[in-house]
Amino acid sequence: MGSNAGDRQKKRQIWRFTTERIRRVPMKLEREGIQIIPESEQKTGLWDMAFVWFCANVAVPRLLMGGSMAGLGFARAAAMLLWGNVLVILPLLALGVIGYKVRIPTMAAARMTFGIKGSYVPAIANAVQLIGWGASVTVVCGSSIDAVVSAMTGYSNITLWIILTGIVQLLITAYGFRSITWLQRVSVPLLALLSIYAAYLMIKNYGWSNLTAFRPESPMPIMLGIDVLAANAFAWGPMVCDYTRYAKNKSSSSVGTLIGSLAGAAGFMFVGMISSIVTGDPNPSSMLVSLGLGVPALLIIILSSVTTNVMNLYSSAISFVNVFPKIEPWKIIVGGGVAITGVAVIPNLIGHFIQFLTIVGSIFVPLIAILLVDYFLLKKQQVDAEQLLVDNASSSYWYKNGFNIRAIVIWLVGVAIFNILPHVAPTIGATVPTFLLIAVVYFAVEKLSPRKA
Numbered sequence: 374m375g376s377n378a379g380d381r382q383k384k385r386q387i388w389r390f391t392t393e394r395i396r397r398v399p400m401k402l403e404r405e406g407i408q409i410i411p412e413s414e415q416k417t418g419l420w421d422m423a424f425v426w427f428c429a430n431v432a433v434p435r436l437l438m439g440g441s442m443a444g445l446g447f448a449r450a451a452a453m454l455l456w457g458n459v460l461v462i463l464p465l466l467a468l469g470v471i472g473y474k475v476r477i478p479t480m481a482a483a484r485m486t487f488g489i490k491g492s493y494v495p496a497i498a499n500a501v502q503l504i505g506w507g508a509s510v511t512v513v514c515g516s517s518i519d520a521v522v523s524a525m526t527g528y529s530n531i532t533l534w535i536i537l538t539g540i541v542q543l544l545i546t547a548y549g550f551r552s553i554t555w556l557q558r559v560s561v562p563l564l565a566l567l568s569i570y571a572a573y574l575m576i577k578n579y580g581w582s583n584l585t586a587f588r589p590e591s592p593m594p595i596m597l598g599i600d601v602l603a604a605n606a607f608a609w610g611p612m613v614c615d616y617t618r619y620a621k622n623k624s625s626s627s628v629g630t631l632i633g634s635l636a637g638a639a640g641f642m643f644v645g646m647i648s649s650i651v652t653g654d655p656n657p658s659s660m661l662v663s664l665g666l667g668v669p670a671l672l673i674i675i676l677s678s679v680t681t682n683v684m685n686l687y688s689s690a691i692s693f694v695n696v697f698p699k700i701e702p703w704k705i706i707v708g709g710g711v712a713i714t715g716v717a718v719i720p721n722l723i724g725h726f727i728q729f730l731t732i733v734g735s736i737f738v739p740l741i742a743i744l745l746v747d748y749f750l751l752k753k754q755q756v757d758a759e760q761l762l763v764d765n766a767s768s769s770y771w772y773k774n775g776f777n778i779r780a781i782v783i784w785l786v787g788v789a790i791f792n793i794l795p796h797v798a799p800t801i802g803a804t805v806p807t808f809l810l811i812a813v814v815y816f817a818v819e820k821l822s823p824r825k826a
C-alpha cells in the first residue's frame with residue numbers, strides 16, 4: 374500500500390526531475406559553450422552521428438540547391454551530386470577530427486589560429502550565417518506548408534506558417550534539446566521513405582528515359598556546381614566540432630559524419646534536381662502540390678525543417694556564448710530564435726538564396742583552409758585545449774593583443790578572391806582555387822616568418 378509519505382516523495386521527485394530538466398538546457402549550453410567536454414561524454418556512436426548529419430542536411434534548401442544543379446544536365450548533375458559532395462565533405466571531416474581530439478566546439482578551436490579574441494570574428498560570422506540558414510529553412514518551410522494547405526483547403530497565410538514554424542523550433546531547441554537524438558531516430562527512416570516515394574512518383578509520371586535525357590541548351594560549367602555544393606558543406610564547417618566532440622571514436626566522427634552528410638545532401642539534392650526538371654520550377658512546393666502528397670508532404674517539410682533548425686539555432690547560440698559568456702544562454706537561444714523568425718518574414722527573402730550561398734562560400738571556404746593548415750600542418754595536431762580557454766595574455770594562443778592579425782588578413786584576402794574570381798574566370802568556380810591558394814599562402818607566410826617567442 375502506498376503511504377502518504379511515499380506519494381509525497383514521488384511527487385517531489387517528479388517536480389525535481391521536471392525543473393531540473395528545464396534548468397539543465399541553458400546550463401548545458403553554457404558549460405559546453407566554453408569547456409572541454411570530458412572523455413566520458415564521448416558517447417555518440419557511428420549511426421547516431423550519421424543520423425545527426427543526415428537530418429542536418431535533409432531540409433528544403435537542399436531541394437533548392439539540387440534544383441540549381443539541374444542546369445548541368447541530368448547525367449552530369451547526378452555524378453556531381455555524388456562525387457562533388459564527397460569532395461566538399463572531406464574538408465568537413467578533417468575539421469571534425471579537431472572536435473573529436475580537442476573536445477571543444479569549432480569556434481573555440483578557432484582560438485588556436487586566430488587568437489583568443491581574434492576568434493570572435495569567425496564566431497560572429499558563424500552566428501550570423503546560422504541565423505541566415507535558419508531563416509531560409511523557416512521561410513521555405515512556411516511557404517511549402519502554405520502551398521500544401523492552400524491546395525487542400527483554400528486557406529493561405531504564409532506569414533502565419535513562418536511564425537508558427539519559428540515558435541515550434543524555438544521551443545524544441547529550448548526545452549527538448551535532449552530529445553533531439555530521439556526525434557532524429559524517428560525522422561530519419563520517415564524522411565528517407567517519404568523522399569524515396571516522392572522521387573518514385575516523379576520518375577513514374579515523367580518517365581525515366583525522359584529524365585535521363587534532360588540536358589539544357591547551354592549547360593552550366595561543372596565548377597559552378599562545385600561552388601553550390603561547397604557552400605553547403607563548408608557552411609557546416611564552423612559547427613562540425615560542436616557535434617563531433619561527442620563522437621565515441623574516430624570512425625564515428627569521420628565515417629558517421631560522411632555517411633550522414635552524403636546520404637542527406639546528395640539524396641535530398643537529387644530529389645530537388647528531379648523535381649526541378651519535372652516541374653520546370655526550382656521551387657519545391659510546386660512539386661509537393663503537383664504530386665498531391667498532402668499530409669505526408671507536410672510531414673516531410675516540418676520534420677526536416679525542425680531537425681535542421683534545432684542544429685542551426687543551437688550552434689549559433691554556442692558561437693554567441695563563446696563571445697559573450699556572461700549573457701545567460703537561454704536569452705541567447707530566445708534571441709536567436711526570434712532573429713531567425715524575424716528575418717524569415719522579410720518578403721522575397723528566398724529570391725536571394727543563391728547570393729546568400731556565394732557570401733557563405735566566400736567567408737567559410739578560406740576560413741576552413743586556414744584552420745586545417747594550422748591544425749594539421751603547422752601545429753601537427755598538438756593543441757593545448759586548456760590554454761585555449763584562458764581568456765588573457767597568459768594564454769599560449771594570445772598572439773598579439775588576443776589577435777593573430779596575419780590569419781585574419783589572409784582570411785579576408787581569401788574572401789575577396791572568392792568574390793572576384795567569378796568575374797575574372799567565370800568557368801573555374803571560386804571554391805577550389807580559393808581553398809588551395811589560401812592554404813598555400815597561409816602555410817608559406819607562417820613558415821617563412823616565424824614569430825618571436
Ligand SMILES: Nc1ccnc(=O)[nH]1
Nearest residue numbers: 506605608609681685
Ligand atoms: N549550417 C548550415 C549549413 C547548411 N545548411 C544549414 O541549414 N545550416
